Amino acid sequence: MIDAARRCCHALGMKSLGNDRMKTIRWAGAGLLALASAAASASPQRLLQAPVMSATHLAFVSGGDIWVAPKAGGKAVRITTGIGIEQAPSFSPDGQTIAFTGEYDGNTDVFTVPVAGGVPRRMTFHPAVDAAVGWSPDGAKLIFRSNRDSASRYTRLWQVNASGGAATALPLPMAAAGMMAPDGKSIAYNPLEPGFSFNHTRYTAWGNYRGGLTGAVWITQLDGLKTRKVPQDGGADFSPVWLGGQVYFLSGRKGPVSVYRFDPASGQTTLVWQNRGPDIRSLSTDGKALVFDRLGTIFTLVPGEEPKAISIDLDGDMPDVRPRVANVGSEVRAAAISPTGLRVAVEAHGEIMTLPVKEGITRTITATAGTMERTPVWSPDGQSIAYFSDEGGLYALHVASQQGAGKAVKKYALAAEPAYYFNPKWSPDGKRIAMQDNRLNTWILELATGKLTAAGPPDEFGGFATSSSGMAWSPDSAWFVYARTSGNHFPVLMLHEVATGKTTQITDAMAMASEPAFDRDGKYLYFLASNNAGGTIYPLDMSSDVYQPTRSVWAIALNAGTPSPLAPELGDEKAPPPPPAPEKADAKKPAKPAAAPATPAIKIDLAGLTLDQIARRMVALPLPAADYRNLEAGKGGVLWLLKANEALDIDADEAPGASLIRWTLEGKKSETLFDKAQGFTLSADGNKLLVRTTGANASWLVADATKPIKPSDPDVKLKTEGLMARIDPAAEWAQMYREIWRVQRAYFYDPNFHGYDVNGAEKALSAWLPGIQSRGDLNYLFHEALTGFSIGHLRGGGGAIPAAKRVPGGLLGADYTSKDGRWCLARIHDGGTWTPDIKAPLARPGLDVKVGDCITAINGAEVRGDEDIQRHLEGTADSAVILTIARAGQPAREVTVVPIASEARLRNLTWIEDNRRRVDQLSGGKLGYVYLPNTGGGGFTSFNRYYFAQTDRQGMVIDDRFNGGGQAADYMIEVMNRRLISWWQPRYGRIDRTPSAAVLGPKVMLINEGSASGGDMLPWMFRDFKLGPLVGKRTWGGLVGIGGIPPLMDGGQLTSPSVGFFSPQGEWAVENIGVPPDVEVDQDPDKVMAGGDPQLEKAVALALDALAKNPPPQPKRPPFPLYGPDGPIRR
Structure with missing residues (x-):
């Protein structure tokens, strides 16, 4: 079985919450419960976001589209319906046009549309993300945010004429959002985006944020750039707007995000309205009043008064909500090969299905929309499939017939607490299934009784530690071996005897042992071991990157009478086997059919031995040490394993993957079967391989285990393209909502969740589920739910959000200036020297293109200085284009270059x-x-x-x-x-x-x-x-540390901070500070x-x-030593 889930962590991260903040979290939870009651009374409660208003209308985002409603509320009309996301609306000063961010033409750009609706007009054309921010006070220009010329992870504010044309940057080195003053002479803005954010495709859920990226508000004069900084007081300050000559903004400095005001004349900051519920997410103004959103409800606020909720009705077809049948072939995340390799069971979009390798039908085993099923595995007889299901709220093991949905399903409860399970492995006799969980345990489930037994002690380290790897059943199912991390972080092998329940450590911790595999003949246990990987035991530490560990393949003789696999051959004739004893015939009874050969009992006598005695049974097989990974064993000393490939081409677009090697004990020969694998499994009969390939277009291959694999062979590639499943969005969204809470309960590093009432919040926020009308709305609800944990690295996004087909716009790696009606080169970026994989289109030797040269045409089309040059480069990334270059005093000439997709x-x-x-x-x-x-x-x-x-x-x-x-x-x-x-x-x-x-x-x-x-x-x-x-x-x-979280049903991503950082002095440090x-x-x-x-x-x-x-030390060499006949004279 090949599964994308892992038990390790990948990234960094903690400070304890003070009592005042603990109260804030519980108090906010009480506010949620009150809001939930109100939401339940109005069915359904929509999630309306990013509202703006004009003199007559409101505009806002819902379901990834822009809607318009009367300013006082009432029926809303959807004015955008493009594939992809439309967001960030803003009214022109006259209220007749709405600017917004859209993806209509395969890129994220700024568009405008009449307030009454119509055909959106594209205003920006750069391949970078251009996001609408607002308008100049006179309505002549649109303001937007872009990182198009940024040197690192920040954006600037740009402007483009409302009539169209080329964009120019505002004279601010960094700016994320803001609003010009009514006179247009200054701007109030955030230089950097706060450390929490949301859009429909990604979000960072960080409530009570107090780190460095709290989002200061600056007021800068655009002429002269004199800057005034609004004093901060701990919390995040963001969304500044001008109203009545003062700057209003949102801030979390005193509890939940509330509305504040800064008076430039007096320099005073004043609380305008204290919020006592969920955080406010955005703030805007029409010049007379404020408008904001809080947990999907829009409010207007006249300073000095209380906010007024606006009731809005949404009518529409809401296509994302409709149940449908969809292709899920691209969503296969785990696969298992049947015992003889005729079929493959897969997990796709939360369903378990099986499909034939060649001829046959595809079967849906589960057909349970709204229930998540994961990680299938075949029974040894090929008649059943086991998988993990959350049908009952907690993940349990289900065993179903391979004949498909509608058959009886046996269900086995596992842990009484939220947990996730991986690597199910059925015993050869079909009586037990072994598995591992995220709590570092290895379990054995007895199917006849449902008894769940620990195979032995759990891993000693989790988090970022190198995880244990591998487990195996003996051919007679009497023995089970698994790897566990020991006190020095090294994995060791543990041998469990099923009959007695005793578990014995069989390798010492002087080497890292992993990937055990029993010989199918029952003579040897093979495994991988490394004696030079000690420096890599904690991959979080960068010092682990210095080492290049290798592993060797070892074998343990399971019985004292078993010779070494490397014992020399004597060359003698082998004695024939003794003939079977004749059976006395009985004429009165019919002849018995031939019985299937019984699996011989495996004689293992390791349990009573010391580690030194076991070590004397071990031998390294004659394979050169390398970076080996997976290991499987067949009959007669045949092994399959992965060997990591070296990244020889630094310009390659994909990881090098690994080579799949077959090695035979007889003859001591190895053969590479495939060179671009990321994982494989061997069928139970040892005759077929299921291989997962590398690359962006990774596929699944099923092939003969003895021959080189040719991916071009149509009989080899598993045909997942036609997998179909019934999608019920509402049921799936409810399941994924439950999943995000279950993930935090299972993985979050603090069992008290920073004081967050997760049970109360989960119940309260579920009231908004019926109003969800798109997958982006669900991400919004996730963001609101997870904010209460008050921690960094808690983020997510993605999922089944309709996406526009991308158009790869081209870039030339240059800055431009408009001169005499032409676009001329102000700077050519070359990236410096000694970066062999960098591509700088205009810096290529032999082009003779210089600063000051002008581009007068692209592919023969004239380029004017009053139009956006990027319009001529749409769809040209990685394709040759012809530039017409003009240089003063010289005739125009043509050069051929290849634009790049990104200049970042x-x-x-x-x-x-x-x-x-x-x-x-x-x-x-x-x-x-x-x-x-x-x-x-x-x-x-x-x-x-x-x-x-x-x-x-x-x-x-x-x-x-x-x-x-x-x-x-x-x-x-x-x-x-x-x-x-x-x-x-x-x-x-x-x-x-x-x-x-x-x-x-x-x-x-x-x-x-x-x-x-x-x-x-x-x-x-x-x-x-x-x-x-x-x-x-x-x-x-x-x-904090994150990683190893199973994906959501539709492929959405989620993190859970599972490792916390504290100092040697015993203090939570850095996190949220x-x-x-x-x-x-x-x-x-x-x-x-x-x-x-x-x-x-x-x-x-x-x-x-x-x-x-304090200059650095310099050498002070003493006089050279001098020796005489009697010894040293000077030393």
């Missing part, structure tokens, strides 16, 4: 190189510069690339800004913390040192609000190790737009000051 990495690399050169220039060559995009693979590579290339510098500036996190970067700290040990005097050349790969002078680290997760922990460690000062802004404040800088520096718009980087400049100044006071 190219612009980021250019920014990094600019920063490196700036640090070098400002410091006179004394300081180096290292940027860390994350603390995962990219950050590991970037650190090694830039740090060691600059160890000749006297000090270093480490840039952690916008670090996206990943791992705990202990490796970086260890390298930066290296101290001088010794000097070395060679005969020729300069004096060297140990460690040589070190920077011994001062170090300064840059941080900001976007330094997140592992990007939080890195500066925390930097300070803890006293490596130098931190400069910039307080970090994001998210330091962030790491504050030693020297706080804002990126003031006037300084940044003038070409500066205040944070970087301050870091350089501090490093140079420290360098002057």
